[in-house]
Amino acid sequence: MFALVDANSFYASAEKVFDPALRRKPVVVLTNNDGCICALCDRAKAIGVKKFGPYHKASQQLARHGAVIRSSNYALYDDLSAKMMQIIGRFAPQQHVYSIDECFLDFGRWCPPQGWKALAATIKDTVYQELRLPVSVGIGLTPTLAKAASFAAKRRLSSPGVALLANPQVINTVLTSMSVQDVWGIGKRISARLQAMQIHSAAELAALPVAEARRAFNVEVARTVQELRGVPCLSWDAQRADKKQIYSTRAFGRPVTEAAELRQALAWHGEQVAEKLRRQHSAVKTLTCFAHANPFASEGHYHATRLHTFALPVSDSREIVRAITAQLPALYRQGIKFHKCGVGAIDIVSAKTVQPDLFSQLDSRPDVMACMDAINSRYGADTLGLAAKGNQPQWSMKRQFLSPQFTTNWKHIPKILC
């Protein structure tokens, strides 16, 4: 048996953990730069605001209902997520963390003496007891059915927060009420084609002959069909594949017009890319950097991109930032109100296979970089970095409604009235 455990409106729920005044209020969390709504608690959903809409359009409506707005507080979410995964991991011999707020449990052939529903309820209650995070638990014969069960648990098709898809009758009822695009692994394009084949519900997909699913689509869809019938055939890789491209881009908190500011912002992104490269033991051959004006503004369209190819693949922050800085004259133009910039590593190789070059002028220092990464992981991001990015970023993200880092910063620990 498999379980899928996921936190309900994770970001919004996380904001409520250490701020009891928020527990009964509608809470809305905004994305980077406070642009879009990325999470809503149940009370906020009840107002009728939609996820992924721009914040400025909904701000008045939210204010009318007394909603509390928060900027994304990734330090807090990451810490709570790690604790949540540890708690959930206690319940099964195998756990696969699928994203920041959901994970699969693989119970193998084990059967809980108290029954699956009771176990699901225990998982849910334990996470709430120890962390004050509400989760839903879906249990099924296969990962895909566990995901469907979790969907049912969220839609309150069964007792609140937990659902079990083990007996054929229940499976059929749930799959009949579930549209095909809500099946795990069925994307938008495949679901459109399925609809054209008159396959609308998950139950109809489960009835599709496996051979036909493979012929019409691919082996993945054929597996999904089998999984919906209760035959486990998905397995997750123990390790996530390395990223093929790494980007760091962001809109500015306010328009940027100075060359020095643009240079600092690009250097900042360069450092981010370099660090991510080192984390997966990769090096970059070709780098892109770009800067543009607001594409939605009525005037002043501007978009500049430059590629840089290294003679030898690098992952050294200094090399990368140096290369980006050299592109600045080509990217910057006076009078442009820059809205966004970014850096991307678009051609990545494994750092292990880099062939050194006798005549290379590069002065990569992996030891210095390893030391810097170690210091930053111990004392927090940006403890040590290149001076090129400046120390007072005026262009940085807008995070107007950021909550304290309750669990990761001594200065921010919750205050308790005595």
Next chain:
Amino acid sequence: MLKVIPIFAQAGISGFESPAAQYRELGLDLDELLIEHPTATFIGQAQGDSMTGVGIFDGDLLIVDRAAMPTPLDVVVANLNGAFVCKLFDRKASALLSPGSGQQPYQLAEGDWFEEEGIVMRSVRMHRYVRQLARCLR
């Protein structure tokens, strides 16, 4: 929690091995003593003087366990009407006591919004100025 005994690589050609090397053990770890349930524990800071009777003073750190077994009388952190408070909780009488301050017990009533958050297992006094915490002291 992973515990690693630090043993440094040594080449066998120079000097003598320290006779104490084989007795090396892990140093004492305060977390082990103070935190029973790492995933269920959080740290807060006391503000106010109503709990001096149980030895909790303004600015002390409170180690709060959400998985500890309750007893009839515990020092707890609770959400009382939207704010975290630390009180001695008399579960039988549903009353919040403030020992040592002369304050009357607070009787929980129908209209109160009360959620018990966790039990204060330990408190930590800082007898000298702590730079890492200073900014959040009053």
